[in-house]
Amino acid sequence: MSKTETGARKGASPRPKNKLARANDRTLLLMTLPALLLYSIFYLYPTISNLRYSLSKWDGFGVPEFVGLRNFRKLVTDDDIFNKVLSNNIEFTFLVVIFQTALSLIFAIFLLKNSRGSTFLRTLYFFPTIISSVSVAMVWQFLYEPNLGPINVFLNSIGLDFLALNWLGSETITLRAIAFTQVWFHTGQMMVVYIAGLQQIPAELYEAAEVDGASRWQQFKSVTWPMALPTTAVVMAYTTIQSFRAFDLVYAMTQGGPNNSSSILVTLIYLTAFNEFRFGYAATQSIFLVIFILALTALQRRILRTRY
Amino acid sequence: MFYRVSRIISLALFAILIVVPTLVVIFGSFKSDLELMVKPLALPESWSFRNYRTLLEGGQIITNFRNSTIVTLFSVIVTLFVASLASFGIARAINVTGKFLFLLFTLGLAIPAATSIIGIYELFVRLGLTNTLHGLVIINVASTLPISIFILTAFFRQIPHELYESAAIDGARPFRLYRSIALPLSKPSMAAVAIFLFVITWNDLLYPLLLITQSDLKTLPLALLDFRGEYAINFSMIFTAVMVASVPMVVMYLSMQKTFVSGLTAGAVKG
Numbered sequence: 001m002s003k004t005e006t007g008a009r010k011g012a013s014p015r016p017k018n019k020l021a022r023a024n025d026r027t028l029l030l031m032t033l034p035a036l037l038l039y040s041i042f043y044l045y046p047t048i049s050n051l052r053y054s055l056s057k058w059d060g061f062g063v064p065e066f067v068g069l070r071n072f073r074k075l076v077t078d079d080d081i082f083n084k085v086l087s088n089n090i091e092f093t094f095l096v097v098i099f100q101t102a103l104s105l106i107f108a109i110f111l112l113k114n115s116r117g118s119t120f121l122r123t124l125y126f127f128p129t130i131i132s133s134v135s136v137a138m139v140w141q142f143l144y145e146p147n148l149g150p151i152n153v154f155l156n157s158i159g160l161d162f163l164a165l166n167w168l169g170s171e172t173i174t175l176r177a178i179a180f181t182q183v184w185f186h187t188g189q190m191m192v193v194y195i196a197g198l199q200q201i202p203a204e205l206y207e208a209a210e211v212d213g214a215s216r217w218q219q220f221k222s223v224t225w226p227m228a229l230p231t232t233a234v235v236m237a238y239t240t241i242q243s244f245r246a247f248d249l250v251y252a253m254t255q256g257g258p259n260n261s262s263s264i265l266v267t268l269i270y271l272t273a274f275n276e277f278r279f280g281y282a283a284t285q286s287i288f289l290v291i292f293i294l295a296l297t298a299l300q301r302r303i304l305r306t307r308y
Numbered sequence: 309m310f311y312r313v314s315r316i317i318s319l320a321l322f323a324i325l326i327v328v329p330t331l332v333v334i335f336g337s338f339k340s341d342l343e344l345m346v347k348p349l350a351l352p353e354s355w356s357f358r359n360y361r362t363l364l365e366g367g368q369i370i371t372n373f374r375n376s377t378i379v380t381l382f383s384v385i386v387t388l389f390v391a392s393l394a395s396f397g398i399a400r401a402i403n404v405t406g407k408f409l410f411l412l413f414t415l416g417l418a419i420p421a422a423t424s425i426i427g428i429y430e431l432f433v434r435l436g437l438t439n440t441l442h443g444l445v446i447i448n449v450a451s452t453l454p455i456s457i458f459i460l461t462a463f464f465r466q467i468p469h470e471l472y473e474s475a476a477i478d479g480a481r482p483f484r485l486y487r488s489i490a491l492p493l494s495k496p497s498m499a500a501v502a503i504f505l506f507v508i509t510w511n512d513l514l515y516p517l518l519l520i521t522q523s524d525l526k527t528l529p530l531a532l533l534d535f536r537g538e539y540a541i542n543f544s545m546i547f548t549a550v551m552v553a554s555v556p557m558v559v560m561y562l563s564m565q566k567t568f569v570s571g572l573t574a575g576a577v578k579g
Contacts, residue, residue: 027482028397032409035394035453039413042450046427047419053426060429107322110315121319123565124326129572130557132511134529135550138536139329142336142543148345150332184325192573216311245420248513252533266422274518279426286423294418 050290053283060279071284081260082268082285088175089264093243095179100239101232103187108194109224122195125188133185133248140181141253144168168254171261178253178262182246190235197231198224233304240300244293265289336547344544359548369552371524372531376510376553379441379527383448384505388498390449391456396486398457399464400472410461416454424451425518432519439522447515452508456501459574463497464490496567503564503571510557528553 054071056064075082107125111118128136143151144167152164167177201223209219247266250256256263256271263271265285273282328349336344337359338352363369394413398406428447429438437443471493472485480488491498516530526534535549561568 024482025401025403028401029405031397031482031486032394032401035390035413035457036409038390038446038450039416039453042428042431042446043416043424043453044412046431047424049427049430050423053430103322106318110319121323124323126569126572127326127330127561130507130561130568131554132513132529132532132557134511134513134532135554138532138543138546138550139333142332142348142547143329150328150348153348187322189572192569196573241420245422247420247422248511248529251517252513266420269422270425270517273426273429279430283426286426289423290419293420297418 050283050286053280054287056280057278058280059277060273061277064280067280071281074281075284075288084260085256085263085265085268088260088262089244092175092179092182092246092264093240095176096182096243097236097239099179099183100187100190101235103183104190104194104235105228105232107187107191108198109220111191112195112198122188122192125191127188128185129189133246134252136181136185137249137252140177141168144177168262169258171258174254174258174262178246178250181253182243182249185249186239186242190239193235193238194228194231197228197234201227229304233301236304237297237300240296241293244289265292333547333550336544337551339544341542341544344547359544360552363545363548363552368523369528369531369549372526372528373552375441375525376527379444379448380506380509382442382445383452383509384502386445387449387452387456387505388502391453391501392460392491392494392498393486394453395457395460395464396482396490399461400482400485410457413454413457416451417458421451421514425514428515429518438519439525441525443519444515444527447519448509448512451515452505456505459501459504460494460497463494467493496570497574499567500571500574503560503567504574506560507557507568507572 053064055066055068057067057070058064111122111125143149146152146164146166146169149167151167155161155164165173168174205223205227206219209223214222244264245266246264247270250262250264250267251270254262256267260268266289269282269285269289272285273279332348335350335352336348338355338357340358343353394409398410398413400406401409432438432443432447435443437446467490471489475485475489511529512527513529513533516527517533520526520530523531523534532546532549532553535546
């Protein structure tokens with residue numbers, strides 16, 4: 001499309017107008033300048049400067065001391081905490097992606113048809129999306145409170161005492177409890193994305209399936225699921241990125257504790273820099289995370305493309 | 309039959325999962341801490357505004373509220389202006405530079421904000437921008453430009469070429485086309501982006517945590533963390549603060565639902 005436009009424009013304008021077109025182009029580029037400057041100086045440059053810091057030992061105050069690739073060597077060969085947090089992050093992402101995608105698809109199917117009830121429930125399910133992570137963290141800290149929190153009080157009252165765990169204070173369960181909150185937090189948002197996708201599926205496909213006597217499950221398997229695959233790709237990709245960015249929620253709920261058991265990479269980077277004052281090492285961790293996310297996104301795209 | 313039953317049960321369960329915590333917070337803000345702990349789900353025995361009075365008399369939260377408002381308003385307005393200008397330039401530029409710029413900006417979408425904090429902190433310390441509200445505005449603008457430009461460029465590219473052409477024949481230059489054609493046509497997209505920016509800026513914790521240590525400059529999410537420390541396990545006070553911090557968003561959401569949903573999902577799909 002843009003090619004034909006360009007061609008038409010070039011063909012239509014005689015020589016003196018070309019000068020004007022060039023002047024206009026200069027103006028257009030000038031219009032991008034404020035954005036370009038703000039973005040490059042305050043975002044791109046700080047991000048790229050990770051490369052420099054990652055080669056140094058630095059406490060954030062004094063002068064960075066060049067140490068070559070020592071940080072990278074330590075990160076790869078000799079850092080149990082980093083390994084633990086990396087596997088935490090993989091588990092967290094896996095849980096969130098599976099449950100958030102499945103639930104948002106199910107609710108989208110259930111609430112696809114417009115009725116007063118569905119509209120109300122869509123509004124309700126979407127509601128957590130607008131609340132701040134910190135507020136959500138406070139609310140769930142209360143709900144998860146081990147002794148007097150509503151969840152455990154409820155579990156005890158129906159005789160399920162063995163399920164009344166120390167949700168945010170146990171090394172085995174805390175990461176999963178936060179993953180649950182994350183799914184609760186963002187399922188409504190992804191449901192709306194799915195609803196938009198499902199509304200694009202032509203009604204004739206369902207009508208034809210119904211004529212053939214297909215059950216609901218068969219309709220889902222042979223119409224909804226294949227037709228919604230592009231939307232699924234979007235939802236999964238976004239949910240993955242979102243789970244890697246869950247700094248606010250994890251930091252406000254547990255600060256990664258107890259004993260790093262609920263830490264994910266973004267919280268580890270923050271704590272390494274601002275609690276342990278190991279800025280150089282935190283920069284190394286950042287570089288690892290960026291590479292990891294880029295690789296994961298590429299992999300995901302590849303898998304989903306072969307599935308089409 | 310099985311379908312209908314499972315549909316109703318699962319919809320009801322998730323609805324309960326959202327309604328109950330919401331009511332716990334609303335009711336809790338009117339209860340004493342003891343009452344909240346003993347009967348978290350019940351209606352408050354009396355609708356006492358005591359917690360709100362205590363909170364407002366402290367004065368701190370009013371300052372935090374003001375800081376959040378200032379930072380959010382300026383961040384959203386500056387981002388919208390700078391991003392729409394740049395998006396128009398990128399969408400209309402017919403040479404490779406436009407494409408290159410677009411790629412450069414979208415690069416920022418792939419990077420989680422937390423991976424840039426070391427460089428940002430160092431730079432902002434050096435420029436004396438820590439513990440200032442305009443420093444916060446600057447980093448909000450810089451970090452939300454990629455997503456805003458991504459959404460707005462896609463929109464500006466959809467505007468039919470003929471609209472510009474006819475105005476250009478009448479002698480309109482790029483800036484004029486931006487002001488009199490692109491901007492008026494893009495009101496719905498601009499509103500969606502504005503809401504998206506509003507929500508993420510108002511709710512953000514990372515950048516205030518990184519750049520602000522002075523308590524009279526803290527924004528609401530950061531102040532909420534302090535409240536938790538200060539009121540230890542006094543959840544009824546914490547919930548009162550949560551209410552104060554959330555009310556503006558909730559009111560906006562209920563009055564502009566469509567724009568909210570489209571804004572926050574546009575950010576999702578394209579982010």
